[in-house]
Amino acid sequence: MHHSHDPAFLRGMTQSRSITRRDAFRLAGLSAAGLALAGCGVQGKKVEPPKVDAVADFWASQKKNDLLRFANWPLYIDKDGKRYPSLEMFTADTGIKVTYQEAIQDNTTFFGKMQPLLAADNDIGYDLMVLTNGLQLSKAIALGYLVPLDHSKLPNFAANAAQKVKNPTWDPNNTHTIPWTVGLTGIAYNPKYVDGVTSIQDLWNPKYKGKVGMMLDTQEVANFGLFSLGIDPDKSTEADWRKAGEKLKEQRDAGLVRKYYENDYVDALVRGDVWITMAWSGDIFQQVAEGKDLKFVVPEEGGTIWTDNMCIPKTAQNPLDALMLMDYVYQPKIATMLVEYINYITPVPATKDLILADAAKAKGDDKASLEQIAKSPLIFPSETDMAKLRSYQTLTTAEEKVFESIFQPVTQG
Amino acid sequence: MRRLAPYLLILPGGLWLAIFLVVPMVFMASVSTQEGDVVNGFVQTFNFSVYGDALVQYRTQFLRSAGYGLVATVVSVALAYPMAYWIAFKGGPRKSTYLLLVLLPFFVSFVLRTVSWKFLLADDGMLLSPLKSMGLVPGDFHVLQTTVAVIGGLVYNYLPFMILPIYVALERVDPRVVEAAQDLYAARREAFTKVVLPLSLPGVFAGVLMTFVPMTADYVNAGILGGPENTMIGNIIQTEYLVNNDYPTAAALSFTLMAAMLVGIFAYARALGTENVLEAAAR
Numbered sequence: 001m002h003h004s005h006d007p008a009f010l011r012g013m014t015q016s017r018s019i020t021r022r023d024a025f026r027l028a029g030l031s032a033a034g035l036a037l038a039g040c041g042v043q044g045k046k047v048e049p050p051k052v053d054a055v056a057d058f059w060a061s062q063k064k065n066d067l068l069r070f071a072n073w074p075l076y077i078d079k080d081g082k083r084y085p086s087l088e089m090f091t092a093d094t095g096i097k098v099t100y101q102e103a104i105q106d107n108t109t110f111f112g113k114m115q116p117l118l119a120a121d122n123d124i125g126y127d128l129m130v131l132t133n134g135l136q137l138s139k140a141i142a143l144g145y146l147v148p149l150d151h152s153k154l155p156n157f158a159a160n161a162a163q164k165v166k167n168p169t170w171d172p173n174n175t176h177t178i179p180w181t182v183g184l185t186g187i188a189y190n191p192k193y194v195d196g197v198t199s200i201q202d203l204w205n206p207k208y209k210g211k212v213g214m215m216l217d218t219q220e221v222a223n224f225g226l227f228s229l230g231i232d233p234d235k236s237t238e239a240d241w242r243k244a245g246e247k248l249k250e251q252r253d254a255g256l257v258r259k260y261y262e263n264d265y266v267d268a269l270v271r272g273d274v275w276i277t278m279a280w281s282g283d284i285f286q287q288v289a290e291g292k293d294l295k296f297v298v299p300e301e302g303g304t305i306w307t308d309n310m311c312i313p314k315t316a317q318n319p320l321d322a323l324m325l326m327d328y329v330y331q332p333k334i335a336t337m338l339v340e341y342i343n344y345i346t347p348v349p350a351t352k353d354l355i356l357a358d359a360a361k362a363k364g365d366d367k368a369s370l371e372q373i374a375k376s377p378l379i380f381p382s383e384t385d386m387a388k389l390r391s392y393q394t395l396t397t398a399e400e401k402v403f404e405s406i407f408q409p410v411t412q413g
Numbered sequence: 414m415r416r417l418a419p420y421l422l423i424l425p426g427g428l429w430l431a432i433f434l435v436v437p438m439v440f441m442a443s444v445s446t447q448e449g450d451v452v453n454g455f456v457q458t459f460n461f462s463v464y465g466d467a468l469v470q471y472r473t474q475f476l477r478s479a480g481y482g483l484v485a486t487v488v489s490v491a492l493a494y495p496m497a498y499w500i501a502f503k504g505g506p507r508k509s510t511y512l513l514l515v516l517l518p519f520f521v522s523f524v525l526r527t528v529s530w531k532f533l534l535a536d537d538g539m540l541l542s543p544l545k546s547m548g549l550v551p552g553d554f555h556v557l558q559t560t561v562a563v564i565g566g567l568v569y570n571y572l573p574f575m576i577l578p579i580y581v582a583l584e585r586v587d588p589r590v591v592e593a594a595q596d597l598y599a600a601r602r603e604a605f606t607k608v609v610l611p612l613s614l615p616g617v618f619a620g621v622l623m624t625f626v627p628m629t630a631d632y633v634n635a636g637i638l639g640g641p642e643n644t645m646i647g648n649i650i651q652t653e654y655l656v657n658n659d660y661p662t663a664a665a666l667s668f669t670l671m672a673a674m675l676v677g678i679f680a681y682a683r684a685l686g687t688e689n690v691l692e693a694a695a696r
Contacts, residue, residue, distance in 0.1 A: 112655040142452050259558050259640045272537030397452040412644045
């Protein structure tokens with residue numbers, strides 16, 4: 001499906017709006033959700049992993065309701081004007097009507113808002129949501145907020161998903177989640193000011209004093225601190241974290257870091273506030289597609305690979321409908337429609353040939369744009385890049401406390 | 414019935430306060446002394462040490478916020494007073510137009526206005542780029558992610574709250590009082606310092622209350638315009654609450670902030686407060 005609007009332009013527009021919305025959510029989150037939470041009493045209880053029989057029983061009693069409420073991130077699905085072609089095909093094929101909402105601006109705020117509702121066993125208004133592997137997703141799994149999936153109803157996932165996305169460390173056997181998209185955290189830079197970057201040490205280069213962007217997210221920034229010391233985050237210890245914290249503090253105290261950014265690092269890079277910054281692959285792909293002269297590299301010491309995962313909240317009203325969509329998007333044809341718009345890494349490798357086939361049929365700009373997608377190492381990463389990529393570390397609640405106490409003082413001094 | 418009337422009149426407001434102020438405060442007080450985490454649950458243990466710990470840990474951000482709030486308030490008074498004065502005394506028939514202009518930014522979302530500063534003040538943006546190419550400022554000069562940007566953002570966003578009360582106070586000053594002072598051989602300056610200024614102090618007092626408190630607790634400006642060295646206490650509370658899900662610490666920090674501000678405001682009210690202001694006005 002070829003979009004009639006320049007996706008990069010649309011993304012640029014929604015991005016500034018998304019910052020607005022995200023901050024507005026925070027305001028709301030701090031007042032309304034706070035009161036709701038205080039009102040319900042603060043709850044939380046760790047649960048045991050689900051028993052196999054219980055999972056089967058749960059799914060056996062579910063009926064298809066022909067309704068689905070889907071919460072996703074902005075610009076994370078194919079769009080044609082106000083229509084979502086892939087969802088329309090899903091409705092045509094299954095009879096399930098989808099209410100699609102771009103309700104998630106970041107994991108922390110979304111989890112912060114949903115946690116009190118889920119703790120109180122209330123409907124959160126969604127049957128399907130997309131969370132990044134990380135602290136919030138781990139908490140959601142630990143607290144039993146996610147429905148264990150019935151993999152007998154996910155044949156397309158079994159057949160078409162890349163081996164690499166199956167059985168991730170944060171959710172063994174894909175018990176609760178399967179990926180929506182995958183992305184990379186690497187370094188983006190403006191070649192006008194910065195010579196070819198290969199190493200993470202360039203983020204510590206005194207030449208770029210005050211022009212370096214780092215990320216506010218502690219897991220992101222911690223990974224880069226660890227990479228710079230040659231440590232694999234997955235195998236890192238508390239002592240490693242402290243060393244990485246020191247290294248990041250040095251960078252900050254030397255005045256190198258302009259700011260610890262959220263999504264707004266893209267704007268800062270484009271407008272020259274920073275010359276070199278930690279960056280997410282899809283964002284930079286979009287900017288380059290729009291004609292901006294920017295480069296993205298996976299540093300030789302390592303980069304982060306992360307996954308945004310589909311999952312079903314335990315209070316979902318239409319879990320079977322949600323499960324059907326989860327499997328539906330794993331058909332190569334549908335996955336192709338998605339990746340051609342989303343421009344992050346697809347979990348379905350068979351899409352590459354289909355994109356090239358689409359390109360062969362297309363003309364002019366569309367053809368060039370599709371070929372760019374199929375050939376981009378940001379969307380189909382090379383083996384060498386893949387070998388350098390690591391995940392966020394999976395942390396227990398106790399570890400998380402120590403971890404945050406080391407890295408938060410770096411980003412919030 | 415007639416006897417009950419005053420109580421019935423206060424009932425909606427009283428209920429409002431009880432439900433939306435007192436009840437949440439009690440819950441927040443309770444949460445602040447609980448221990449635990451979001452996964453294992455929180456238990457009420459009357460753990461008051463969280464207050465001391467949080468204060469020690471975030472002393473820098475507390476002091477920084479108070480400093481920013483103070484500076485921004487002083488700057489606001491300095492900017493707002495002449496504006497209010499001009500509108501009140503020289504505005505003529507267009508007064509309401511000028512007041513509307515003061516309020517006009519409110520018709521655009523607070524966050525959106527702050528974000529657009531980022532576009533205007535970007536290092537290679539429409540403002541700094543020409544200045545740099547003309548050599549008026551050095552190449553590495555920047556505004557964003559500095560203390561000046563954060564305080565500037567605070568002043569910009571809260572200025573109308575300072576202008577309006579000062580305007581209301583000045584507007585009530587009878588021009589004949591000023592004439593009388595001049596008839597009694599007061600120079601223009603004396604007429605201002607001895608008559609107009611004292612009469613307008615209640616407005617300044619109200620303006621300071623309405624701006625200092627929210628500016629000190631603000632986190633949007635520091636988040637959007639600030640850099641690594643500009644984190645305010647509001648940002649910390651937000652992180653403790655939404656990122657760490659450490660509700661006790663977030664609640665304790667909120668209470669500490671509130672207490673500190675109440676103390677500050679009471680001290681200010683005593684020193685320069687309503688009674689003194691009224692006395693000054695009566696002199």
